[in-house]
Amino acid sequence: MISSGLVAESDEHKAIRDSVAAIAGKFGPDYFLEASRRDGNVDELWDELGRAGLIGVNIPEEFGGGGGGMGESAVVLEELAAHGMPMMVYVVSAVICGSILSLHGSPEQKANWLTGIADGSKKMAFGLTEPNAGSNSHKLQTAARKKGSGWAISGQKYFISAVDQADAILIAARDVDNSTAERSSLSLFLIPLDTPGLTYQRLETVVISPDRQFTVYLDEVTVGPESLIGAAGNGLRLLFDGLNPERIAVAAICAGVGRYALEKASDYARTRQVWSTPIGAHQGLAHPLAEAHVAVQLARMATYRSAELFDTGLPAGESANIAKLAASDASLKALDQAIQTHGGLGLSKEYGLSELWFVTRLMRTAPVSREMVLNFIAQSSLGLPKSY
Numbered sequence: 001m002i003s004s005g006l007v008a009e010s011d012e013h014k015a016i017r018d019s020v021a022a023i024a025g026k027f028g029p030d031y032f033l034e035a036s037r038r039d040g041n042v043d044e045l046w047d048e049l050g051r052a053g054l055i056g057v058n059i060p061e062e063f064g065g066g067g068g069g070m071g072e073s074a075v076v077l078e079e080l081a082a083h084g085m086p087m088m089v090y091v092v093s094a095v096i097c098g099s100i101l102s103l104h105g106s107p108e109q110k111a112n113w114l115t116g117i118a119d120g121s122k123k124m125a126f127g128l129t130e131p132n133a134g135s136n137s138h139k140l141q142t143a144a145r146k147k148g149s150g151w152a153i154s155g156q157k158y159f160i161s162a163v164d165q166a167d168a169i170l171i172a173a174r175d176v177d178n179s180t181a182e183r184s185s186l187s188l189f190l191i192p193l194d195t196p197g198l199t200y201q202r203l204e205t206v207v208i209s210p211d212r213q214f215t216v217y218l219d220e221v222t223v224g225p226e227s228l229i230g231a232a233g234n235g236l237r238l239l240f241d242g243l244n245p246e247r248i249a250v251a252a253i254c255a256g257v258g259r260y261a262l263e264k265a266s267d268y269a270r271t272r273q274v275w276s277t278p279i280g281a282h283q284g285l286a287h288p289l290a291e292a293h294v295a296v297q298l299a300r301m302a303t304y305r306s307a308e309l310f311d312t313g314l315p316a317g318e319s320a321n322i323a324k325l326a327a328s329d330a331s332l333k334a335l336d337q338a339i340q341t342h343g344g345l346g347l348s349k350e351y352g353l354s355e356l357w358f359v360t361r362l363m364r365t366a367p368v369s370r371e372m373v374l375n376f377i378a379q380s381s382l383g384l385p386k387s388y
Contacts, residue, residue: 058073078253088161140174265341321377
């Protein structure tokens with residue numbers, strides 16, 4: 001398994017990585033791929049990760065978690081992906097929703113949900129993206145209106161991962177009563193999936209993954225005050241305590257996919273012979289793989305640095321976006337070169353590389369597009385004029 005001393009690890013992180021590797025190795029990439037191909041789930045893998053305490057590593061110990069942060073979550077996610085298992089449901093449930101609830105949930109919300117999220121017995125989906133809002137979360141059309149002591153919520157969410165596996169969904173909605181013509185305010189709500197008026201429909205994509213995509217419909221979904229997370233109208237600030245971890249988590253997955261691809265390519269290049277010479281001896285093949293390795297390792301360093309900043313309470317927006325952009329680019333470069341190294345076999349099901357390309361390519365666009373990351377860097381880091 002390709003790893004590197006370029007990323008210094010504590011004894012705790014190494015122990016987590018070894019535990020994940022042992023479990024992932026027990027199931028193997030074929031288990032994950034076959035479940036994905038048949039539209040199945042990977043419940044056995046998920047349950048074992050939960051029993052080992054590896055799902056809620058970022059959740060406070062008082063709720064059954066590991067008491068760590070994004071550094072620990074990144075180790076788990078990277079190592080799973082390095083074994084051919086990029087798990088988006090982990091990002092959505094434990095990282096995004098787990099982080100927001102840990103920081104901003106009410107005592108009742110934490111007691112009711114965090115323990116289950118930590119051990120994997122409960123899962124949450126995350127509903128932010130909409131068909132017409134794109135990356136502009138200020139223009140969400142899903143609306144929450146006061147109704148008695150609670151709210152009535154109506155709207156539509158798009159490209160929502162793993163809703164079919166979830167027990168509840170964390171919804172971001174425009175808070176009508178706290179918004180003005182000049183400024184739109186958001187509120188966050190925790191809504192059980194069996195709440196009347198909430199339905200969802202499979203969104204067909206070419207992505208081969210056990211974590212499928214859905215459109216979620218909310219038709220006058222009525223919730224009480226117990227569903228509100230934090231203060232009404234303050235949801236945008238709360239969101240970034242989930243979105244920056246999401247970017248770090250996606251970067252970790254991409255780095256792991258890059259490692260997996262390079263491992264496959266290197267093994268093949270060392271053993272495949274043409275004219276009695278291993279193809280890896282040719283610089284035309286060796287140099288692109290070496291360059292891909294450099295890119296993946298740089299992305300890993302950016303990922304763990306951004307996790308460190310977030311976990312120590314320092315500003316992490318710039319570093320999280322840089323890590324996400326660098327890792328998604330690096331993973332695609334590594335995966336493409338791995339496919340090229342295998343020649344026609346790179347597109348065969350036997351090697352399991354081509355299926356990974358689609359889910360990895362999605363991560364170049366989601367959860368935030370490459371273009372929006374560059375907009376953020378241009379404006380926030382370089383002080384350039386806003387382009388939109």
